[in-house]
Amino acid sequence: MVAAPAPEQAGAAPAGAPPPTYTVAVRELCEFTAKQGDLDLRFTPAPTAREGMEGHAAVAARRSAAGPGYEAEVPLVGACGLLRVRGRADGFDAGQARLDEVKTYKGRLDRQPASHRALHWAQAKVYGWLLCESRGLAAVTVALVYLDIGTQRETVLSEHCTADALRAHFEALCRRFVDWAAAEVAHRTARDAALRTLAFPFGQGFRTGQRPLAEAVYRAATAGRCLLAQAPTGIGKTVGTLFPVLKAAPGGRIDKVFFLTAKTSGRQVALDAMARIAAPPPGTGGPPPLRVLELVAREKSCEHPGSACHGDACPLARGFYDRLPGARADALCPPDGAAGPVALDQAAVREAALRHGICPYYLGQELARWADVVVGDYHYYFDAGGLLHGLAQAGQWRVALLVDEAHNLVERGRRMYSAELLPDTLLQARRSATAAAVPRLKKALDRVRRAWLALDRAHAADYTVLEGFPAAMAGALQQCTVALGEHFADHPEQMDAALQAFYLEALQLQRMAELLDAHSMVDLARPSQGAAGTSVLCVRNLVPAPFLGPRLQAAQASALFSATLQPMPYYADLLGLPDGHARVDVASPFRAAQLQVRVARHISTRYAHRAASAVPIADLMARQFAERPGNYLAFFSSYDYLERVAEVFAQRHAGLPHWCQSRRMQEAGQREFLGRFTEDGQGIGFAVLGGAFAEGIDLPGRRLIGAFLSTLGLPQVNPVNEQIRERMDRLFGAGYDYTYLYPGLQKVVQAAGRVIRTPEDEGVVHLIDDRFARPQVRGLLPAWWAV
Secondary structure (H helix, E strand, O other), X not given: OOOOXXXXXXXXXXXXXXXXXXXXXXXXXXXXXXXXXXXXXXXXOXXXXXXXXXXXXXXXHHHHHHOOOEEEEEEEEEEEOOEEEEEEEEEEEOOOOEEEEEEEEOOOHHHOOXXXXXXXXXXXXXXXXXXXXXXXXXXXXXXXXXXXXXXXXXXXXXXXXXXXXXXXXXXXXXXXXXXXXXXXXXXXXXXXXXXXXXXXXXXXXXXXXXXXHHHHHXXXXXXXXXXXXXXXXXXXXXXXXXXXXXXXXXXXXXOEEEEEEOOHHXXXXXXXHHHHXXXXXXXXXXXXXXXXXXXXXXXXXXXXXXXXXXXXXXXXXXXXXXXXXXXXXXXXXXXXXXXXXEEEOHHHHHHHHHHOOOOHHHHHHHHOOOXXXXXXXXXXXHOXXXXXXXXXXXXXXXXXXXXXXXHHHHHHHHHHOOEEEOHHHHHHHHHOHHHHHOHHHHHHHHHHHHHHHHHHHHOOOOEXXXXXXXXXXXXXXXXXXXXXXHXXXXXXXXXXXXXXXXXXXXXXXXXXHHOOOOOEEEEEEOOOOOXXXXXXXXXXXXXXXXXXHHHHHHOOEXXXXXXXXXXXXXXXXXXXXXXXXXXXXXXXXXXXXXXXXXXXXXXXXOHHHHHHHXXXXXXXXXXXXXXXXXXXXXXXXXXXXXXXXXXXXXXXXXXXXXXXXXXXXXXXXXXXXXXXXXXXXXXXXXXXXXXXXXXXXXXOHHHOOEEEEOOOOOOOOOHHHHHHHHHHHHHHOOHXXXXXXXXXXXXXXHHHOOOOOOOOOOEEEXXXXXXXXXXXXXXXXXXXXXX
16 A cells, blocks of 8 residues: 655745645555555465565675676655655666666565565566666566565566556656645645634634643744653643644644554544644634544454455455455545535445445544644554554655654553463464464464473462573474464465464564563463463563654654653663653643542551551541542552452441442443443442542543542552562663652543532542652642642
């Protein structure tokens, strides 16, 4: 799929100036114009990026060794009308007048789809024309060089082409693209002109606290900096970050805005904010022609769950690329052809896709190339294979990142760059019908099993931190993944789910093992008294900064914001914020009189005291309810603790309504839980700190008038967290704070922040534990609280 070309000029061109041009990469041009047929995502192992680079280097080395005059990585550029086409040819042998386009692969070349081969020839011939034009050549031999990563054997397909034939091929592709590119130039010009005069979407102006946040974001966007912004809940952070970034886009030549969220609720808030921004108050000018796209998880947008993603299994994959141009144009066209914003939320993308009979999920991914604002989960940019980061790099976009509720990115980043191998995954793979039928696979899987057993016998403890990734296990996994990869490549029609699950798990573990450094550790854990072979082998990331930092550096500008980013050096260290990043701590618009903060110094919620704490906690909640009936939330550190106190509360105060968050509560149950918080409702909802109801929900007015925090939120003391504490101490000199105190208090403040949502709200928060009275703890609570 094509990445949108980058406009060289934005805004209206002065009189007499050349028209704006669009720069597009050779690969993107060819994918847009030459890709045809089915969407085919049948599982076939492909070389990793590292294997691909090594393969290209190997081919270049062979050519250079064969004789002088071979050039590798030849930069080329050409033009056709308003299009500027750029790229790098893999190699050129001047003596033989041969241009090489190198492709690495795994498996059998004769199984390569014809559509892939056609795309490769299209790319090679575009490079051939750009080379002929730049070197004044009348003809050139264009060669497709296929390198088998496993055997290092080359297959060379070549064709002698005249410069005239290559030029005709190049111009034909450009003609297919140029109308679209011209429309994109016009869209960008109109978009930037409208954004320069964009008015704040609320006639009453900024809320208290919202203006300083917006000013800080605008300065960061125009200066091309990274900003860490702490701003209180309830001031309108979403509009207060989106609006200034859009205002800064024309001057900063920002191509795309990525609004990244941790939860679905954050996505919807951003979409609602963009709907207001794109529809300014009457009399303030026309609406900007913004394209706002929502990216949704595959499992939530698949129309045929259980079907494989290829034309033989799914009707929406059949002929996908043939029908994609019509669907893309349909989706991006404003309603009734009128000027103004285009809302590409999940429903709109689905409707456009089904009108043309193609997959909504993959149409959404294609539309990311053409949207101005993309709203999606963190992983679309920060994950190792993040779609948005990959597109931004390929298209050389100038991107502005807005990271919502950025305190969540620490733990999410750790999970993105960790990997584990589960014993049950290996067991299911060994028991699969394919493994039983293919001796080579059975032998490779058994070798992994033996290495795992030996590792367990060598480390009998329930939990062990290893010095590095065990060599014997690494060797067994390498041989196994090679065998599985070759089998999948040779038999793409055999979709064995158990083998694929193990293969993908093993590959991710290998990748993380290759990147092992001080930011991660290798550990082995198994159930108490567990037998050998029941352990979990994990490469566990502790500091995501080395992975997240380069992604932040790659953005033109970024703003990471939340109500709980205290202390800021903690987040700067763990997220890898660039040197010289800016920080702002926005003063709260709320008054201390709005929120009564009461510390229950007579109660300890330490693990050893929890049984004894149930009665006094239940009685405290009942007294508060009697003092001021209404809706309350009570937060606990675990489901066990929640259930214990709820049972005591029901026994001692049977007449008081209460309801509980259940383990593994689904979305319908969550809606029912929240539905009880009405303006005239009364009762106490019992919830788990850090769960679905501790942040990201909005219950203003009398829908919520108080909260009980029966915990400091400190992570459990266990072997893993103790290892994190040691590593944090070694790297940052603050092991306990970085591992326990800061993450715990962040959850407390987030949960308490559900109570005061508007300048008119009033409520009470009970901090239930004697440790809340400690100066170090109180120093991490919001300054406006009168504790």
